[in-house]
Amino acid sequence: MYYFIINPHASNGKGLKIWAKVQKYLNKTANAQSYEVFMTEKSGDARRFSRKLTENSTDHKIITVIGGEGTLNEVVDGSCLDQDNISIAYLPTRLDDGLARCFRRKLHFKDQLRNLFHEHEDRVLDYGVLSASGVSRRFVASSGIGFDAAVFQDLYGEKCECVRRKKKIHIGRMTYLKTFLKELQKAKKTRGYIDMDDEVRHEFNNILFISAHVHPYEGGYKLGPNADGADGYLDLCIVSTKYKWRVLWIM
Known part of the structure; x- marks a missing residue:
């Protein structure tokens, strides 16, 4: 069946x-x-x-x-x-x-x-688990926090609105770039830390976004180039910079 x-x-x-x-x-x-x-x-x-x-x-x-x-x-x-x-x-x-x-x-x-x-x-492939406020969700490719997540929230929020109105929309490179620049202008940096498996804490003062990758790609970009969906590891991409416009070169 x-x-x-x-x-x-x-x-x-x-x-x-x-x-x-x-x-x-x-x-x-x-x-x-x-x-x-x-x-x-x-x-x-x-x-x-x-x-x-x-x-x-x-x-x-x-x-x-x-x-x-x-x-x-x-x-x-x-x-x-x-x-x-x-x-x-x-x-x-x-x-x-x-x-x-x-x-x-x-x-x-x-x-x-x-x-x-x-x-x-x-x-047999890996998947990630994101837990927040007592709720856990699995993800198969990647999960973003911060600026990264805001871009996709903006993109797919717009898409859902258009679907309800029975209009067609294609999220192409130009649409992505416009949303990327708009959200980057609004983005705020924050302080935070990451506790790794080896119990070593890594602290950051200007976090713009963090993305976790089971597979390399996110939104067409290879943010986790060494990620392998069958190796049992989760790859992290952390962008922390005083000057947020540097993310244009990082991406």
Whole structure:
């Protein structure tokens, strides 16, 4: 049995288009009747669907996510992974998807489907956990605090508003750059410290942002160049500088 969690609005409706291709392929195979589909309508749906599918499950299940990294994050966060009986596959809606780029595999779409349904090979990958105010969330690629997070909050907040108004929006490089500069102008530095695994404390006086990386990419930029999603380590990128405009050269 195959299970699909689909964000139909991902990448301006591309999620739905990809699902149409997958469904057409499925209907030509022996798996024509052995799948179930869950369509998201709002933030949190993918998390709720994955929890429903995996909670108290004893059978092996393959959950395929069609959407962006946000949808994948929700599925991983909501899944019960305490037993080794859940496999999660990912069909990204964007060609420049950061997580997909980490695997360095450029397969034709039909080859991807063939791998998924006929000769799939499982890989064990890491995920991170962010805890704050008594709440914990898993993340599959990266998590940012400070200026870094403000940029993405601004970008995706604007995107959600446009989706509600049924307008199309493409977050391209120019849109990202404009938001980056706007948030950088407003950004405030702060003092803080990091406690590492070896119990050594590192203190910083002018923290602009901290990002934690399971995989190298974030927003198209390779902020964690040595991050490896299967090495058991979390890579940190810490930007602390008196002159915040230096971040333009750092990035």
